[in-house]
Structures are given as C-alpha cells and as structure tokens.
Amino acid sequence: MKKKYYFILAITSFLFFLSCTKNFEKLNTNETKYYEVDLNTVFPxxxxxxxxxxGELNIQGRLLTFSRYGVLQFHAxxxxxxxxxxxxxxYIGIIRDLDRLEAEYSDREGFENRLAIVKTWKVYMYYIMASMYGGVPMSEAITDGTVGIREYKYDTEEEMYTLMLEQLKEAxxxxxxSNPALGDYMETDPVFGSGGGGRSDLSKWQKFxxxxxxxIAMHSQNISMELSKAxxxxxxxxxxxxxxSITEMAKIQWGKDVDLSSSYYFKRFIKGQTSFDGGYPGLNEYFALYLFSYKDPRLASYAQKSNxxxxxxxxxxxxxxxxxxxxDTLVRRHAAFCGNDISDQEHYCPDHETHQLDGLNEQRLDSILVNYTMPYVPxxxxxxxxxxxxxxEFVPGREGQGIRYNDPLNRSSPYNSSxxxxxxxxxxAxxxxxxxxxxxxxxxxxxVLFGLPGAQSYYEEGIKASFEQYGHSSELSEYMEQNGIKWNTDGMGYSDRRLLYKANINGKGGNExxxxxIYKQRYIADFFNCLEGWNLERRTRALRFPPFFLNGQSSDAEGYNPVYNYWNERFIYPISEENKNKEAYYKAIENLKTVSPHFRNDRWGDNIFTSLGFSKLNPDLINADILYGGNKRIRTSAQYFAKKYGKDYDEVVKNAKQLTGETNDKEALVKAYKYQFRELWSTFLP
Structure with a gap:
C-alpha cells in the first residue's frame, strides 16, 4: 500500500477529542506531528x-433558540x-482531516466508496458553515501540506453552493x-454500519x-433558482x-462512556449536577402552538409532561x-351551588334569598374561575x-378594581415546564x-416549485414517515383528516398567550x-434538528415568528434593540480575520452586502442581523416598530389550555370521573386535575 504523510494532528481512535488552536491561519502552516491517513482510523x-x-452549536451557539424548538432561560x-x-x-478539528483523507483516496483506484464518503461529510461541514456565516474559505481553505499560505479568499455563497452541489453529484x-473493492468501506461505521458499528452499508451512504x-439544492434556490432546479x-x-425508510435516515449516536463518548448535552446539563434550577432546555411556546392546535401525538415524543x-x-x-x-373559566348550573353559607365559597351565592324566590334559579348559569393542571406546559x-x-391590559369589567391580565405561564416551580x-x-442520544x-x-x-408530479403524495408520505419515526403510526389517519393538515385545506391554530402569533396553516389554493x-410540516417533523429548523425559516419565511422581546437586558450584540430583536440571521466572522486575513475578510463582507436581502451597517457590516444570500427578506421588518415598539398594552389568552378537560363544568366532572373511577364530584376533580375553585365571576340568565 502506498503511504502518504501530511502535516496534521494525530487522531488515533473514535474517542479522541481534538484540542483546537486559537487562530484559523494555523491550518495553513506546517505542524510537527504525522500519521498514516486511513479512513478507519481517522473518520470516526x-x-x-x-x-x-x-451539540455545542445547538446550545452555546443558540441554534435551539433560533429555530424556536426550545428555550434556555439563560439565553435571554x-x-x-x-x-x-x-x-x-x-477547519482544524474536522475539515483538515477530511481534506487529507480526500487527498489520500483521490488518486487511488479501488477506493471510490471511501472517497465518496469523505467528500459527502466534507460538503456537509461546509453546508453548516455557509448556513452560519455566509461565504467562508472553501476553495483555498486547506493546502496540500507542502505550502503554507496566510492569505486565502472567502468564496461567495453562490460559489460555495455551486461547488458543494458539484462535489455531491460526483460523490x-x-x-x-454492487461490487466494492476489498476494504473500500469502513469496517466499523458509526453512521451506516450494522448495529451502529459494523461494516458500511454503502447503499445508505449513497442515499445520504x-x-x-x-x-442543498432546495436550500440554495434564493441564490440561484437555476442551480437549484438543475x-x-x-x-x-x-x-x-x-x-x-426509517432505517436509511442519516443519524449518528453518542456512546455510554461518561467521560469520553457521552453526549454533549449529558456533559453540559446532567453530568456532575447536584441540583436542578430550571436551566434545562424546555419546549418553546411558539413551536408548541402547532402541536396543541392540531392535536399532534408527536408532542409526547418531543417533550416531557409538566412535573x-x-x-x-x-x-x-x-x-x-x-x-x-x-x-380557566367554566359555566355551571347555578341552582346546584346557590347556598347561603359564606364559609363555603364554592357554594355561596350573595343573592341567595332573591334567587330562591323569583322562580328563575333553574335557568341561571354561573361563570366561575377555576384552577387545574395542564399535562404539557411550554x-x-x-x-x-x-x-x-x-x-x-386591565381585565374588562374589573378596571375599577385595578385587576389586570397576567402571564398564564407563570410557574410555581422550575419543574412545571415541559x-x-x-x-x-x-x-x-x-x-x-x-x-x-x-x-x-x-x-x-x-x-411544486419545478412543476413535477406527485407533490401531494410526497407531502403525505412525509407526515407518515415522521409518525413512523416516532412510533405514532396508529394515530396518523386521525391527524391527517384535520383542516390545515389535509392537503389543500386551511387550518386555524391557537394564538400564543400574548396574542402576538397564530399557528395557522394556509394550505388551500395555489403553489404558495x-x-x-410542506414547509410547516417539515418544520414540525424536524424537531431538535436545529440547523434545519433555522435554515428553513430563513430561506422560506413561512413561519414568521414574532421577535424576541427584551426588558432592558444588556447584550454584547452590536446594533441590538433593547425592546425587541428578530433572532440571529448569521454568525459574525472570527475577530482575528480582520487583522490576519484583512483583504479577504473585507471582501467577504462586500460579497455579503451584494446578495443580502437585508443588510445592516452595525459593526462595519459584519453583524448578526444581516441576512445571508440564501435567505428571503423577512417581510415583518417593515412594520416591526409599529407592532412591537414603544408603549403597548397586552392581553393574554392561553387558548391552548382553555376548556382542556371539557366545554363546561358538568363535562369536566364527567371526564374526571371516567378518568379516576371516583363517584364524588370533588374527589374526582382533585384527583384527576388538582382542581381548585377560585371565584364566582358572575351569575346570569342565558
């Protein structure tokens, strides 16, 4: 076997984690360590x-927040x-190794599968980077190990997407x-190996x-529709x-070695923790609206129940x-609760004597305030x-008492959230x-975009695939019959608690x-794939979530608004590039300006609020100050909680008895829902 040696850091096993150097330009200078490049040794x-x-990008990089899948309270x-x-x-931890592997197999006959695998993973890394930053060094990012360079160009987004798509086509x-050469695969493949660690299934690699x-073709349509379509x-x-199929999905799994192979999330949130203060990823309210609105059974697979x-x-x-x-408010029959014992507030009527004499009591109804638990609390x-x-805002009819709306998601314990x-x-994981x-x-x-047949069947298969992925196939047919889910129908969803957003799905009509x-169903199916969730919204603007609101909190982000901000459109470039690769750095910013649908000048142009070229313009920017700036009075209505257990008091009692087997109304309510009577709001004749 022909041997090649390159100037790169040694990696000898799947569990070795590479320390990173401080400056990007070091990847273009010689290192002092050598090793023989081999896919089985290096690629894992x-x-x-x-x-x-x-994992780090999802949490520290805040992709979880940008995607609206989850919430971390310390990202405020x-x-x-x-x-x-x-x-x-x-570059140094991943792409450099892939570049050496690519060089190793590019001129070796009989290793085409290995080369295809390496090319695929390398493109995936550049796809993530282009999604984060825009144009980055690609064509000149890594040398062949013989000549170090300190000036390297930033490819434009169009150049990157063109190159990525060409390389994937080649791969x-x-x-x-059908007939791979001996050894032209991985012996222990963490992605598509039998049981997660056997020999590579090359068919699955090709499908990935x-x-x-x-x-990437669909992702790049706003850069070049012709490129995307072709x-x-x-x-x-x-x-x-x-x-x-489910078995062909591209996924990678951490191991159970606590110190070496365990998940980033386990090490970040669980390992060594002796107490819990709520600093754990919770289900985002805006995302949950779609699950609540359309009675989505995947909620149980995405989130944990309250407490x-x-x-x-x-x-x-x-x-x-x-x-x-x-x-919540419930309506009940007044006569059953029209008592005169003031110590029993649930049965006390301040007009008891009059109501007993006028002959109308059987017709009267009460509007009462009650408390009960919710299974899922975003x-x-x-x-x-x-x-x-x-x-x-003041509650209508209670202005004189100074009673205002309050936040219905206020919690009594950090364990209350889902x-x-x-x-x-x-x-x-x-x-x-x-x-x-x-x-x-x-x-x-x-x-839909390119006039091909089968859009509806692909769409329906996508929902089916997601339900199968999470073990909810038996609940698919009921879900699919709902307006907004069924093809070419509109669905009216719930509002968020501040009445700023509604989870509607407008599917009836033409291609738009x-x-x-399609976009909203993919978003729901891609839960916790934070990069794809973030990318989907930026390139389609189909979800159009409200901005993130502040109350005077400080921020190191240049150009931020102390009242509201739409979340990051991109990451800023490394600060070292301004000095180390200055000409290319400023050229990259000019390239970004050229293709950005919304550019801001904060931080000389390299800021987090400038949209990338693959993105569509956020249509809500033009009215944002009118909608969210200045003084504003807010009403609340947690529609997704209201009447959860029944349309009126009698139905809630009936459901509680069926659930618990209790025959006593109060015992059934308390046992089923931790029910509490709060207040008689009003008594009225219908």
Missing amino acids: GTLYRTMDLI SPAQDMGDNYFNKF GNLYNI TNTLRLN HAIDVMKDETKLIS ELIMNGVAKTPNNTPPFLFT MPQEGIGLAAGWEW YIHDDFLKED SIVLLSWADACFLKAEAA NHLEQ
Whole structure:
C-alpha cells in the first residue's frame, strides 16, 4: 500500500477529542506531528467531533433558540460569538482531516466508496458553515501540506453552493454498491454500519449523499433558482437512491462512556449536577402552538409532561413539588351551588334569598374561575412576559378594581415546564441529520416549485414517515383528516398567550399555500434538528415568528434593540480575520452586502442581523416598530389550555370521573386535575 504523510494532528481512535488552536491561519502552516491517513482510523474521530460541535452549536451557539424548538432561560438576549472557536473546530478539528483523507483516496483506484464518503461529510461541514456565516474559505481553505499560505479568499455563497452541489453529484456517482473493492468501506461505521458499528452499508451512504444534494439544492434556490432546479431535477430522476425508510435516515449516536463518548448535552446539563434550577432546555411556546392546535401525538415524543422531568433515564421531580395551575373559566348550573353559607365559597351565592324566590334559579348559569393542571406546559421564548415599555391590559369589567391580565405561564416551580424529551438529551442520544421525512418534504417542495408530479403524495408520505419515526403510526389517519393538515385545506391554530402569533396553516389554493403546508410540516417533523429548523425559516419565511422581546437586558450584540430583536440571521466572522486575513475578510463582507436581502451597517457590516444570500427578506421588518415598539398594552389568552378537560363544568366532572373511577364530584376533580375553585365571576340568565 502506498503511504502518504501530511502535516496534521494525530487522531488515533473514535474517542479522541481534538484540542483546537486559537487562530484559523494555523491550518495553513506546517505542524510537527504525522500519521498514516486511513479512513478507519481517522473518520470516526471526525464524526465524534462533528456530533459534539453540533451539540455545542445547538446550545452555546443558540441554534435551539433560533429555530424556536426550545428555550434556555439563560439565553435571554442576542449575543455575537466572535467566531474563532467555531472556525477552528470546523477547519482544524474536522475539515483538515477530511481534506487529507480526500487527498489520500483521490488518486487511488479501488477506493471510490471511501472517497465518496469523505467528500459527502466534507460538503456537509461546509453546508453548516455557509448556513452560519455566509461565504467562508472553501476553495483555498486547506493546502496540500507542502505550502503554507496566510492569505486565502472567502468564496461567495453562490460559489460555495455551486461547488458543494458539484462535489455531491460526483460523490453520488462514485459509489460502487454492487461490487466494492476489498476494504473500500469502513469496517466499523458509526453512521451506516450494522448495529451502529459494523461494516458500511454503502447503499445508505449513497442515499445520504443524494438526499443531502437535494437538501442543498432546495436550500440554495434564493441564490440561484437555476442551480437549484438543475440539481433537484437531476437527483430526483432516480428516487431509489434517496432516503426512503426509517432505517436509511442519516443519524449518528453518542456512546455510554461518561467521560469520553457521552453526549454533549449529558456533559453540559446532567453530568456532575447536584441540583436542578430550571436551566434545562424546555419546549418553546411558539413551536408548541402547532402541536396543541392540531392535536399532534408527536408532542409526547418531543417533550416531557409538566412535573415529570426525566434526565438520562432518572426521574428528577421531588415529591410534593407544587403543580402548575392554569386559571380557566367554566359555566355551571347555578341552582346546584346557590347556598347561603359564606364559609363555603364554592357554594355561596350573595343573592341567595332573591334567587330562591323569583322562580328563575333553574335557568341561571354561573361563570366561575377555576384552577387545574395542564399535562404539557411550554416555556415562553423569554423569561419575561412584557417588553420594555409594555404593560398588562386591565381585565374588562374589573378596571375599577385595578385587576389586570397576567402571564398564564407563570410557574410555581422550575419543574412545571415541559422540558425537551430525554431521548434527545440523554447520554447516548442520537443526532438526526436528514430523515426519511426530510427527503419526502424536499421532493414535495421540488415538485411544486419545478412543476413535477406527485407533490401531494410526497407531502403525505412525509407526515407518515415522521409518525413512523416516532412510533405514532396508529394515530396518523386521525391527524391527517384535520383542516390545515389535509392537503389543500386551511387550518386555524391557537394564538400564543400574548396574542402576538397564530399557528395557522394556509394550505388551500395555489403553489404558495401548498408550499406553506410542506414547509410547516417539515418544520414540525424536524424537531431538535436545529440547523434545519433555522435554515428553513430563513430561506422560506413561512413561519414568521414574532421577535424576541427584551426588558432592558444588556447584550454584547452590536446594533441590538433593547425592546425587541428578530433572532440571529448569521454568525459574525472570527475577530482575528480582520487583522490576519484583512483583504479577504473585507471582501467577504462586500460579497455579503451584494446578495443580502437585508443588510445592516452595525459593526462595519459584519453583524448578526444581516441576512445571508440564501435567505428571503423577512417581510415583518417593515412594520416591526409599529407592532412591537414603544408603549403597548397586552392581553393574554392561553387558548391552548382553555376548556382542556371539557366545554363546561358538568363535562369536566364527567371526564374526571371516567378518568379516576371516583363517584364524588370533588374527589374526582382533585384527583384527576388538582382542581381548585377560585371565584364566582358572575351569575346570569342565558
């Protein structure tokens, strides 16, 4: 076997985590350590570092927040990461090794499968970077190990997407599935190996390569529709070479070695923690609206129930933890509660004597305030209910008493929230990169945009794929019959608690509405794939979530608004690049200005609020100050909680008895829902 040596850091096993140097330019200078490049030795380490980097980007990089899938309470304001850390982890920790592997197999006959695998993963890394920063060094990022350079250009977004798509097309055609040369695969493949660690399934690798190509093609449509269309149509010519089952999904899994292979989330949130203060990812209210509005059974797979927190398989909620209680209004028959014992407020009527004499009591109804628990309690996007300059509106009819609305998501305990399901965060959690559902929704989108047949069937298959992925196939038919879910129908969703957003799905009509259904279903199916959730909204603006509101919190983000901010459109470049690679750095900013649909001049142009070229213009920017700036009075209405257990008091009692088997009304209510009577609001004749 021909040997090649390169100037790169040694990586000897799957569990070795590479330390990163401080400056990006070091990847273009000689190192002092050598090793023989081999896929089985090197590639598993790059996968492990990729997993940890994705986990870190989701949490520290705030992709979880940007995607609106989850909430971390300590991420209460915009922030600008200086970029150096992530640049080094991409280039020096991952891409440099992939570049050496690519060089190793590019001129070796009989190793086409290995080369295709390496090319695919390398493109995936650049896809993440282009999604984060815009144009980055690609064509000149890594040298061949013989000549070090300190000046390297930043490719434009169009150059990057063109190159990525070409390389994936080449990689997809390289695979020799039926008759691979001896050793032209990984012996222990962490992605597509039998049981997660056996020999590579080359067919699945090829399907990942081609599906990634389709994903990037659709992702790049705002850069060049011609480029997008050409690659999408080409890759869809043979759908048998795209991901088409649960077993073919591209996912990678951490291990159960606490110190070495365990998940980033386990190490970040669970390992060594002796107490819980609520600093754990919770289910975002805006995302939850879609699950609540359309009775989505995947809610149970995405989130944990209130006061039932499980961390790495261990129940954490202490005994006697106060429950979350929602205040609702119910109508009941007045006569059954028209008593004159003032000590029994639930049965006391201040007009008891009159009501007993006028003969109308059997017709009267009460409107009462009650408290009861909710099974799932989302987290608000921010830790505050009111932005700077806002105040709660007075409750109609109670202005004279000074009674105002308040935040219905106020909690009595940090355990009251629905935290993200343990399956996503546990020690040996998996990261799904592209799923069967993704492939279906991408095909549906391409069919609508490019006039191809089958959009509806692709869309429906995508929902089916997601339900199968999470074990809810038996509940699929009922879900699919709902307006907004059924193809070419509109669905009216719930509002968030501050009445700023509604989870409507406008699917009836032409292509634009059909795309909205496709986009929103992909967003729901991609829960916790934070990069894809963030990318989908920026490139489509289909979800149009409200901004993130502040109440005077400080921020290091230049150009932030102390009242509201739409979340990051990008990451800023490494601060070191301004000095180390100055000409190329400022050229990259000019390139960004040229293609950005919304550019801001803060921080000489390199700021987090400038949209990337692949993005659409956020249409809400023009009216944002009118909608959210200045003084504003807020009403609340947690529609997704209201009448949860029945349309009136009698129905709630009936359901409580059926649930618990209790025959006494009060005992059944308390046992089922921790029911509390609060107040007689009014008595009236219908």
